[in-house]
Amino acid sequence: xxxxxxxxxxxxxxxxxxxxxxxxxxxxxxxxxxxxxxxxxxxxxxxxxxxxxxxxxxxxxxxxxxxxxxxxxxxxxxxxxxxxxxxxxxxxxxxxxxxxxxxxxxxxxxxxxxxxxxxxxxxxxxxxxxxxxxxxxxxxxxxxxxxxxxxxxxxxxxxxxxxxxxxxxxxxxxxxxxxxxxxxxxxxxxxxxxxxxxxxxxxxxxxxxxxxxxxxxxxxxxxxxxxxxxxxxxxxxxxxxxxxxxxxxxxxxxxxxxxxxxxxxxxxxxxxxxxxxxxxxxxxxxxxxxxxxxxxxxxxxxxxxxx
Numbered sequence: 001x002x003x004x005x006x007x008x009x010x011x012x013x014x015x016x017x018x019x020x021x022x023x024x025x026x027x028x029x030x031x032x033x034x035x036x037x038x039x040x041x042x043x044x045x046x047x048x049x050x051x052x053x054x055x056x057x058x059x060x061x062x063x064x065x066x067x068x069x070x071x072x073x074x075x076x077x078x079x080x081x082x083x084x085x086x087x088x089x090x091x092x093x094x095x096x097x098x099x100x101x102x103x104x105x106x107x108x109x110x111x112x113x114x115x116x117x118x119x120x121x122x123x124x125x126x127x128x129x130x131x132x133x134x135x136x137x138x139x140x141x142x143x144x145x146x147x148x149x150x151x152x153x154x155x156x157x158x159x160x161x162x163x164x165x166x167x168x169x170x171x172x173x174x175x176x177x178x179x180x181x182x183x184x185x186x187x188x189x190x191x192x193x194x195x196x197x198x199x200x201x202x203x204x205x206x207x208x209x210x211x212x213x214x215x216x217x218x219x220x221x222x223x224x225x226x227x228x229x230x231x232x233x234x235x236x237x238x239x240x241x242x243x244x245x246x247x248x249x250x251x252x253x254x255x256x257x258x259x260x261x262x263x264x265x266x267x268x269x270x271x272x273x274x275x276x277x278x279x280x281x282x283x284x285x286x287x288x289x290x291x292x293x294x295x296x297x298x299x300x301x302x303x304x305x306x307x
Contacts, residue, residue, distance in 0.1 A: 065141070066137065066138040066141050067138055067141055067142055069112075069119070069138070070111060070112060070134075070135055070138040071085070071094070071109045071110065071111060071112065071138065071142075072094035072095075072098075072109070072110045072111075072112050073107065073108070073109045073110070074098050074110075075101065075107075075108070076107065077104060077106075077107040079104075080104065080105055080106055080107040080145065081105045081106070081145060081146070081307070082105060082106045082107070082145055082146045082147070082148065082174070082305060082307065083106065083107045083108075083109060083142070083145055083146070083147045083148070084100075084102060084106055084107070084108050084109065084147075084148050084149075084150055084301065084305075085109045085111060085135075085139060085147060085148070085149050085150070085159075085162075086100065086108065086109065086110050086111065086149075086150045086151070086152075086155070087111050087135070087149065087150065087151035087152070087154075087155030087156070087158045087159045087162075088110070088111070088113070088152060088154075088155050089152050089153035089154050089155055089180075089210050089288075090153060090154040090210075090229060090232035090233050090236060091205065091210060091225065091228065091229030091232055092113075092152075092154075092155070092210065093110070093112055093113060093116050093117045094110025094111060094112040094117070095110070095117065096110065096152070097110040098110070099294070100294070100298060101298075102298060102301065102302060102307070103302065103307065105307040106302070106305065106307055111135055111155075111158075113125070113131070113228075113232070115227070115228040115231060116228045124228065124231035125231075125235060127235060127238065127239075128154075128157055128158060128161060128235040128236065128238070128239045129161050129239070129241070131158055131161070131235065132157070132158045132159070132160065132161020132162040132164070132165065133161060133162070133165045135158065135162045136161070136162035136163070136164075136165030136166050136169075137165065139162060139166060139171075140166065140169060140171050146174045147173050147174065148173055148174050148175040148176070148177065148301075148304075148305060149162060149163055149173050149175070149176050149177065150177040150179065150301065151176075151177070151178060151179065151181070152179040152180055152181070152290060153179070153180050153181050153210075153261070153262070153287065154181070154232055154233075154235070154236050155179075155181075156178040156179055156180070156181035157181060157184055157236070157239060157241070159176060159177075159178070160176060160178065160184055160241070160246075160273065161241070163176050163246055163249050164242070164244075164246065166249075167246060167247055167248060167249060172246075172247075172248045172249050173249050174249075174305070175249065175250055175251075175252060175304060175305065176246065176249050176250070176251045176252070176274070177251075177252050177254060177301060177304070178251055178252070178253045178254070178267075178270050178273075179253075179254040179255075179290060179297075180254070180255070180256060180259055180261065180262045180267075180287050180288075180289070180290075181262050181267075182262055182266040182267070182269065183266060183267070183268075183269030183270045183271075183272060183273055184239075184241040184273055185241070185243070185245075185269055185272040185273055186266055186269045188236070188237060188239075190261070192233075192237045193233055193237075194230050194231075194233035194234040194236075194237055198222065198226055201226060201229075201230060202216040202222060202226065205229065208261065208287055208288075209286060209287060209288045210287070210288050245272060245273050245274050245275050246273060246274040246275065246276060247274075247275055247276065248275075248276050249274060249276055250274060250276045250277035250278065251270050251271075251273055251274045251276075251277070251278050252278075252279055252280070252281065252300075252304050253267045253268070253270040253278070253279070253280040253281070254267075254280075254281055254283065254290070254297065254300070255267035255280055255281070255282045255283070256282070256283050256284070256285045256286055256287065256289035257282055257283065257284055257285070258284070258285060258286045259285075259286050259287045259289065260286075260287070261287045262287065264280075264282065267280055268280055281300060283296065283297070
């Protein structure tokens with residue numbers, strides 16, 4: 001980890017982070033019941049009322065820090081030397097990374113976007129740029145250790161915007177891992193899908209493979225999933241990034257050979273998104289190659305981080 005720490009220390013970190021602990025408890029992981037109970041699970045120091053006011057059960061919600069709002073960490077590692085913050089695809093959540101483990105030296109943290117799971121009642125983000133900045137602000141409050149960002153599909157662009165913000169405040173990530181997403185410097189050339197009717201949008205999502213077909217075929221579940229998935233694609237299709245590349249954050253692009261939504265040429269465009277070093281690795285598979293090839297992906301990330 002000496003090389004990783006040296007790279008992080010030289011990234012121009014000008015601000016000290018607070019000693020806020022890693023994030024929410026493991027039991028805050030996304031569960032279907034969190035949606036069923038009006039989108040609210042018990043969080044942090046919450047407690048239940050005793051039901052004396054008319055017999056209704058009340059939840060007394062303790063104040064939440066920004067890290068508790070944004071991050072889910074199923075397996076906290078307080079002594080880890082580095083942190084990997086993971087950003088999900090459109091329609092995804094922190095649950096996408098629940099099974100990821102990187103060994104004792106890297107703590108894996110999933111970003112929980114608003115409008116879903118235990119944040120079901122919160123409004124959708126206003127823009128992809130704003131979403132990335134808000135996550136970057138939350139990352140900046142975490143305890144001080146080298147931090148890398150991993151984003152898949154939509155999540156790669158959100159991670160890129162978070163990295164831009166962290167560079168601005170002198171807390172640059174040690175690495176940005178961009179998976180299955182066109183470069184921010186390449187305009188989207190595919191027809192927009194956010195405005196499609198429910199049936200057609202559900203069919204497009206099944207074609208992509210990221211959403212369980214059983215969920216989309218169940219009308220009640222589909223009514224829960226489609227609004228925030230549509231909102232995510234709205235962000236993606238409206239995204240217009242700055243032409244200014246990252247200054248000190250290297251980028252590793254992870255590309256699938258048979259991915260029709262992020263071709264090799266589009267992924268190679270990430271070389272224009274940074275001045276700090278770029279390489280691309282290719283995997284067998286389609287847009288969601290990282291599911292069957294999870295261990296292969298994690299092994300590559302460990303090598304890139306030097307752990």
